[in-house]
Amino acid sequence: MERVLMKGTEACAEAAIKAGCRYFFGYPITPQNEVASYMSKRMPVVGGVYLQGESELASINMVMGASAAGARAMTSSSSPGISLMQEGISYMVGCQLPAVIVNFVRGGPGLGGIGPAQSDYLQATKGGGHGDYNLVVLGPSSIQELVDLMKDAFEIADRYRNPVMVLADGIIGQMMEAVQFKFEIDPMTLPTKTWALDGAKGRSKRLINSLDLVPERLEQHNWNLQAKFTQAAETEVRWEEFMLDDAETVLVCFGTVARIAKKAIENARQKSIKVGMIRPISLWPFPQTPFNKVMAGAKRFLVVEMNAGQMVQDVRLAVCCQRPIRFSGKPGGTTFNPEMIEKLIWDLEEEDKR
């Protein structure tokens, strides 16, 4: 199969098109502007629509409209823009509308910077907007994985009629790698959405709505949503196990940091350090199973993130005080190199000897 050298943002856009997405709405923000420029070139060629909204608020609501009309639709943005989109995301959850939202995370808070970061983990995995809800959140650690997860993201969104977020970062967006596109879905072959707004011809009218002024009915609606999230939590959880067989020090990293940590682990392994890694791929649902598997052999966990400590909260819940957990973070758009992570591993070994 042909391998193409592509930038992460452009590979993301092409993967969406190959996943059957024909409607892209977005607003420029660094570091993901090539998604929009790529879409603006490609969408007209494949019979789709690229439209630049007047804001992230407008863009996410255009996605909502296109989704309500029955199409696979998406947007892409970066942290400050994603904050603005939370209103629309919450409405789409309430309305049970699928969509894919890609966040190429940059350092915050506020306008922050344009360096790569993982500081939107909590926003992405704990709901993000108002109301009781979750998004399935997928965290790629390479451009190939970003490509593959785009297809999964659209499928999961349609399966649960709920938005899905792909949580990447500026590094994944801006670097280039060789990728393969192992799928090509013609949107005309996708199953008809029996709830979509396409005109009440020969049927009664359809309504897409998140409002219910009867609290008891709204409670039931919420329980129905929760049942979907429970199902998704069981079905959509995914992770990678890396050199865990005899691991005494277990790193927990996602996305770009996991990629860097692999090099550090390989280096430490050459020096006979028993170290491995759990890499959550679905950040929500967070994978519990690999923690249970490694607990007996693990002496300690080491969480490394490009933020001030966010996923570590989920690791604490997963480890449940059974082992010590160390955290090392770099917020604000800075990142690690393999030597820095290897040193963190060595420091833990040294502490053990003292």
Place this chain on the structure above:
Amino acid sequence: MSTQTYRPLYQRPRSLSPVRNSYCPGCHHGIVHRLLAELIDELQIQERSVIVAPVGCSVLAYNFFEIDAIQAAHGRAPAVATGIKRVHPEMVVITYQGDGDLAAIGTAEIVHAANRGERITTIFINNANFGMTGGQMAPTTLIGQKTETTPEGRDPLRNGFPLRVSEMIASLTGPTYVARVAVYTPPLVAKARSSIKKALLAQIEGRGFGFVEVLSTCPTNWGLTPLQATKWLEENMVPYYPLAEFVGGPQG
């Protein structure tokens, strides 16, 4: 014995749902709903229309029309409508919005949908206050008008000036039809009907964006009887908000 056949002269439009609406006595939403439903019937677009309901008094508009419907976040109806229209260009997409929704929180969305010449139709109800939340100041509240949040009357030094939305939309190059109408006398109702029809036809014929602002009473929050409210609208709102076809009329 002779048999007589009767021809109905007046009946509920097919596109108007046979339910009680949620509007206060004397409010003009009901008249505008009926006009819109009559036109959906007349133009034979019931089976390909969708209404985007706002947040505000007409939030439940989706219950009152026998067409597909979606409820949008506050002010975002034109963006949602844009998304639907881009997927289904053959459909007739209508946003129905009040002055809190369209003239305050949703100014960006309406201005840009209009400026794109988006093939949608917007019905804009201007009743000079936020009705649903209990009568607070809206961008359309008149100078000196008392509301829940302007107890001494709207002071332009503190709260700025009433926003003439139709004139603002008409200043853009994008729109195909822009008009301000009222429905407090039968001739005005007929004119309003004609304007809404033109705005729908602009979309149906693929010509562009249609916008109709309807001056409406809010007897409940204005603290007036329906008749007093009509008089207040005529004497206070019409002089500041002139009734006219701004774009796409005989002179447009």
